[in-house]
Amino acid sequence: MKKLCTAAAGALLLLQLHSLAQTTAKDSITLQHGAHRIGNRTDAGMARWRSLRLGQFIHWGLYAIPGGEWKGKTYNGAAEWIRSWKEMPQAEYDNLYKQFNPVNYQPEQWALQAKNMGAKYMIITTKHHDGFCLWPSKYSRYTVASSPWKKDIIGPMVDAYNKNGIDVYLYFSIIDWNHPDWRASPKTPADSIAYGRFKVFVKNQLQELLTKYPTIKGFWFDGTWDDSWKNDGAFSDELEQYLQKIHPGLIIGSRLRADEKGARHFDSNGRLMGDYEQGWERKLPEKIADIHGNDWEGVMTIPENQWGYNARWAGHIKSANELIEMLVKSTSLAGNFVINFGPKSDGTFRTEEVQRMQEIGQWMKVNGAAIYNGGYAGFEKQDWGYYIRKNGTDSVFMVVCNVPVSGDLRVKLPQQTTLTHAATLENPAQAITPEVTGKNEYFLRLETKNFHTPVVILLQTSRNTGNDNGRFEKAKT
Numbered sequence: 270m271k272k273l274c275t276a277a278a279g280a281l282l283l284l285q286l287h288s289l290a291q292t293t294a295k296d297s298i299t300l301q302h303g304a305h306r307i308g309n310r311t312d313a314g315m316a317r318w319r320s321l322r323l324g325q326f327i328h329w330g331l332y333a334i335p336g337g338e339w340k341g342k343t344y345n346g347a348a349e350w351i352r353s354w355k356e357m358p359q360a361e362y363d364n365l366y367k368q369f370n371p372v373n374y375q376p377e378q379w380a381l382q383a384k385n386m387g388a389k390y391m392i393i394t395t396k397h398h399d400g401f402c403l404w405p406s407k408y409s410r411y412t413v414a415s416s417p418w419k420k421d422i423i424g425p426m427v428d429a430y431n432k433n434g435i436d437v438y439l440y441f442s443i444i445d446w447n448h449p450d451w452r453a454s455p456k457t458p459a460d461s462i463a464y465g466r467f468k469v470f471v472k473n474q475l476q477e478l479l480t481k482y483p484t485i486k487g488f489w490f491d492g493t494w495d496d497s498w499k500n501d502g503a504f505s506d507e508l509e510q511y512l513q514k515i516h517p518g519l520i521i522g523s524r525l526r527a528d529e530k531g532a533r534h535f536d537s538n539g540r541l542m543g544d545y546e547q548g549w550e551r552k553l554p555e556k557i558a559d560i561h562g563n564d565w566e567g568v569m570t571i572p573e574n575q576w577g578y579n580a581r582w583a584g585h586i587k588s589a590n591e592l593i594e595m596l597v598k599s600t601s602l603a604g605n606f607v608i609n610f611g612p613k614s615d616g617t618f619r620t621e622e623v624q625r626m627q628e629i630g631q632w633m634k635v636n637g638a639a640i641y642n643g644g645y646a647g648f649e650k651q652d653w654g655y656y657i658r659k660n661g662t663d664s665v666f667m668v669v670c671n672v673p674v675s676g677d678l679r680v681k682l683p684q685q686t687t688l689t690h691a692a693t694l695e696n697p698a699q700a701i702t703p704e705v706t707g708k709n710e711y712f713l714r715l716e717t718k719n720f721h722t723p724v725v726i727l728l729q730t731s732r733n734t735g736n737d738n739g740r741f742e743k744a745k746t
């Protein structure tokens with residue numbers, strides 16, 4: 270019972286942060302289509318999402334065919350945006366579906382490698398901004414069914430990942446460059462009528478996806494920043510309610526909706542819309558205050574900004590250790606971390622991606638206990654890395670990413686807490702003897718400094734009276 274006190278303190282801090290964010294929000298604006306809930310969802314589906322922590326994002330579509338190049342020229346933007354490049358004739362892009370034939374696509378193998386990486390959920394692009402559908406939608410002819418491959422891509426993928434214990438989320442772009450009725454910004458009454466038809470099409474496709482793939486856990490919306498979408502908050506609000514009604518528990522992040530004033534993610538009173546904050550793309554929060562107590566997820570590319578397959582990765586390519594550190598940081602700040610992969614058009618993955626999946630998987634095999642169901646610890650952060658608390662327990666992990674030259678890792682526990690045991694996850698049988706350096710303060714010394722991946726130390730603590738008989742009296746100055 271006593272042991273749970275520090276866990277409770279951490280949870281209380283999060284709650285306080287949440288209520289602080291909510292009470293400081295200006296509630297002066299009356300909104301019909303603002304946030305409909307204060308605080309995080311508390312149901313089992315959302316608790317599960319919160320426990321998964323590591324996800325795999327897959328961007329796969331026609332853009333994998335040019336792979337960032339067209340007629341010998343290299344596009345410097347994100348490969349999946351190549352259709353918008355002036356060097357790429359749109360008609361030629363729109364005909365790429367005639368070449369889509371991923372003969373080496375093996376969903377079981379995809380799922381297995383994601384599982385071995387330690388991913389507990391995945392997000393797949395059913396349709397990116399180009400409008401090409403990876404499922405045979407009855408509402409469009411621009412789908413896999415018209416390609417030489419002919420078969421559904423999504424169904425076998427959902428089955429394979431689910432079979433391997435991985436939850437599936439469907440990415441769906443509202444921007445649809447191929448659809449004749451899509452508009453970024455309707456200018457004329459005719460545009461508005463066309464966009465009205467487009468909204469019906471969107472709703473139909475989403476309903477179709479839910480019917481065809483009923484085991485999915487949520488939608489991951491994108492391409493919702495245009496005027497056409499954000500100026501119709503009523504529609505996105507109704508759509509979210511409709512989807513969650515026909516598929517109870519469905520998880521939808523903050524990208525889908527806008528309020529009636531066009532505010533996105535957070536409504537005009539500063540309250541989060543949707544089930545979690547979805548704006549963390551290629552960046553992560555720095556500190557717990559940045560998340561305002563909300564559930565959140567960060568999505569990350571391995572190179573700078575390439576989601577779909579790009580034959581030439583340029584610039585800085587993140588190593589497995591960098592990605593692991595980002596995962597750890599996200600977990601320590603109570604968020605999920607999703608790493609993106611862009612398979613080639615034949616259905617295989619590039620070597621760099623396979624290597625990273627394997628290296629992360631090796632680390633997760635030993636240290637995954639610190640990640641799954643991990644959250645904010647409430648301990649004072651130190652320069653060596655991050656603390657993670659196993660949610661609802663008294664177990665706190667230190668994930669050591671940088672060892673100081675002294676070799677001593679400072680641990681500062683909350684008041685009236687004593688360190689009773691410390692050992693690495695790699696070698697749990699060998700206890701690390703702490704040196705007491707102050708009231709609730711210790712140095713831990715790792716036996717070897719020659720490690721090549723972050724080391725995780727599990728701390729066990731107990732409560733004390735706080736009376737040290739003057740041993741750590743403060744200086745009187």
Ligand code: FHN
Nearest residue numbers: 347349350491492550568576
């Ligand atoms: O434009 C897209 C981009 O191509 C990619 O899909 C990312 C993934 O988060 N979302 C958009 C930009 O926010």
